[in-house]
Amino acid sequence: xxxFYEANKDxxxxxxxxxxxxxxxxxxxxxxTALLTLAERKVSALMQDRVGPNxxxxxxxxxxxxxxxxxxxxxxxxKEDFVPGKAEKLxxxxxxxxxxxxxxxxxxxxxxxxxxxxxxxxxxxxxxEVPLAxxxxxxxxxxxxxGVFLGGWASKNNFALLGAxxxxxxxxxxxxxxxxxxxGLMMIYGTAGxxxxxxxxxALLFGxxxxxxxxxxPVAFILFLIAAIAENKRTPFDLVEGESEIIGYxxxxxxxxxxAFMFSEFVEIILxxxxxxxxxxxxxxxxYLYDTGFILPGGKALALNHYIVAALQVGSFSVxxxxxxxxxxxxxxxxxxxxxxxxxxLCWKALLPLALLNILVTGAVLxxxxxxx
Amino acid sequence: xxxxxxxxxxxxxxxxxIYLPEIARGLAVTMRHFFVNLFxxxxxxxxxxxxxxxxxxxxxxxxxxxxLKVRADGSPKCxxxxxxxxxxxxxxxxxxxxxxAENSVEKYPAVFDxxxxxxxxxxxxxxxxxxxxxAMDTREIPGGALHRGEMLMNKEGLLRNLPGExxxxxxxxxxxxxxxxxKK
Numbered sequence: 001x002x003x004f005y006e007a008n009k010d011x012x013x014x015x016x017x018x019x020x021x022x023x024x025x026x027x028x029x030x031x032x033t034a035l036l037t038l039a040e041r042k043v044s045a046l047m048q049d050r051v052g053p054n055x056x057x058x059x060x061x062x063x064x065x066x067x068x069x070x071x072x073x074x075x076x077x078x079k080e081d082f083v084p085g086k087a088e089k090l091x092x093x094x095x096x097x098x099x100x101x102x103x104x105x106x107x108x109x110x111x112x113x114x115x116x117x118x119x120x121x122x123x124x125x126x127x128x129e130v131p132l133a134x135x136x137x138x139x140x141x142x143x144x145x146x147g148v149f150l151g152g153w154a155s156k157n158n159f160a161l162l163g164a165x166x167x168x169x170x171x172x173x174x175x176x177x178x179x180x181x182x183x184g185l186m187m188i189y190g191t192a193g194x195x196x197x198x199x200x201x202x203a204l205l206f207g208x209x210x211x212x213x214x215x216x217x218p219v220a221f222i223l224f225l226i227a228a229i230a231e232n233k234r235t236p237f238d239l240v241e242g243e244s245e246i247i248g249y250x251x252x253x254x255x256x257x258x259x260a261f262m263f264s265e266f267v268e269i270i271l272x273x274x275x276x277x278x279x280x281x282x283x284x285x286x287x288y289l290y291d292t293g294f295i296l297p298g299g300k301a302l303a304l305n306h307y308i309v310a311a312l313q314v315g316s317f318s319v320x321x322x323x324x325x326x327x328x329x330x331x332x333x334x335x336x337x338x339x340x341x342x343x344x345x346l347c348w349k350a351l352l353p354l355a356l357l358n359i360l361v362t363g364a365v366l367x368x369x370x371x372x373x
Numbered sequence: 374x375x376x377x378x379x380x381x382x383x384x385x386x387x388x389x390x391i392y393l394p395e396i397a398r399g400l401a402v403t404m405r406h407f408f409v410n411l412f413x414x415x416x417x418x419x420x421x422x423x424x425x426x427x428x429x430x431x432x433x434x435x436x437x438x439x440x441l442k443v444r445a446d447g448s449p450k451c452x453x454x455x456x457x458x459x460x461x462x463x464x465x466x467x468x469x470x471x472x473x474a475e476n477s478v479e480k481y482p483a484v485f486d487x488x489x490x491x492x493x494x495x496x497x498x499x500x501x502x503x504x505x506x507x508a509m510d511t512r513e514i515p516g517g518a519l520h521r522g523e524m525l526m527n528k529e530g531l532l533r534n535l536p537g538e539x540x541x542x543x544x545x546x547x548x549x550x551x552x553x554x555x556k557k
Contacts, residue, residue, distance in 0.1 A: 043407065046406065046407045046410040046411055047403045047404075047406050047407045047410075048406070049406060049410060049417050049418065049419075050417070050419060051414070051417060051419045051421075222393070330400060330403060330404060330407065331396075331400070333403065334396075334399045334400050334402075334403045335396065335399065
């Protein structure tokens with residue numbers, strides 16, 4: 001036993017650490033998703049001068065609606081799991097998995113902290129360290145189209161198919177913009193690994209401005225946010241669902257299969273929030289906080305314990321994620337839906353040229369500064 | 374003469390066409406509501422209904438739960454003429470008539486049920502009543518119930534006088550009573 005451990009020490013420790021990280025990080029994401037379903041209703045209620053859900057109670061304790069996600073889950077599980085008679089059974093069953101799995105897999109590449117020292121081992125706070133994580137992110141988010149399209153097509157319902165067609169067209173189009181907005185970041189930081197990208201954002205510009213993505217690539221940030229909301233299929237880009245017209249690709253779904261689609265949508269909100277934080281707002285970086293503690297631009301320093309630094313960094317990442325999730329909810333409940341031709345026009349006639357122009361300008365500036373030859 | 378409202382559909386200017394400043398303005402509005410309501414929840418107009426209620430307006434148009442008026446001797450004013458049951462558009466009134474043993478020229482309702490789960494609170498029964506025996510002025514609003522039976526009101530539940538009633542005189546409504554008082 002000991003010999004086996006000694007012989008395979010590296011792989012065993014790696015697997016154990018990865019399992020713990022997956023459990024902690026994905027567990028956190030899942031519980032935040034459940035809370036987000038409540039937050040969506042509460043935020044929209046507060047924006048419309050309403051109180052929102054506050055009646056679900058356990059032993060008379062309502063806690064201002066905190067039990068509503070549990071009540072929703074119980075309701076979803078108890079509902080009839082209906083499959084239309086003409087539906088393509090296998091694909092109809094698989095579609096919710098195709099919607100949910102790629103989205104959940106994407107969290108493996110997101111760094112939620114720098115590293116912590118555990119018993120002398122340096123534990124990276126990222127589930128999978130992939131040098132080209134940005135491309136993986138784009139590739140996996142491209143896979144999410146399968147869930148939408150299979151769901152719509154396998155239902156054998158014309159309205160569902162219409163929603164699926166819209167979804168495929170929309171997601172393919174905005175995927176292009178999403179990819180192009182990230183090119184500028186790769187040019188500036190010279191890396192496509194998310195952890196490296198975040199570490200590079202810890203540098204200072206002119207000695208006092210943190211070199212966050214939003215500072216060096218403000219246009220790319222706005223384009224990324226628009227494209228990411230469109231990828232997320234939420235208002236103002238929710239023509240895929242279009243609940244007042246076609247009801248969307250998951251029209252024939254009920255019970256937990258429908259819940260899987262809804263859940264993947266809410267997980268995507270968190271994903272977009274995390275990506276926005278990671279790529280453009282320094283990820284886990286706290287301004288002027290380094291391994292040893294705070295070092296302010298004036299030269300003043302405040303030494304901090306390693307674990308306090310790590311906690312501050314993970315906390316900073318969580319706060320940024322929560323903020324962007326909230327911001328996406330507010331956007332969703334503020335803007336009206338686009339028309340489909342407007343949606344396509346916006347992508348191909350406005351966002352795509354702007355993204356290309358952004359790359360051109362970034363390249364020109366880098367050339368002028370002598371960063372590339 | 375149909376009045377026409379002219380809407381000034383001027384073309385959008387450049388800033389409005391690129392939409393982002395307008396998005397920021399829209400977000401400012403919704404975020405203001407969000408934060409005002411977040412930090413001052415009591416400022417919202419919502420009332421947690423069954424636990425909290427608003428004061429009712431005291432005007433004559435107010436229609437609340439029904440009651441049957443009672444005479445001074447304790448008998449119902451209702452003479453079981455079925456006018457209200459006939460007038461009711463929701464078919465929610467059920468009456469069974471009976472006769473007084475000692476006074477066989479007048480009827481009374483042996484059964485008078487109102488199914489509040491079907492009642493549309495239209496007040497037709499009050500208008501139809503020739504005896505002014507049914508009224509909708511209890512100022513109680515029929516709320517939800519866990520079982521249909523709880524929404525069914527019978528004669529015992531409906532018979533009730535408000536303070537100041539009944540008149541000791543015989544006529545059926547207050548105006549007539551005042552007239553009779555004046556004659557004395």
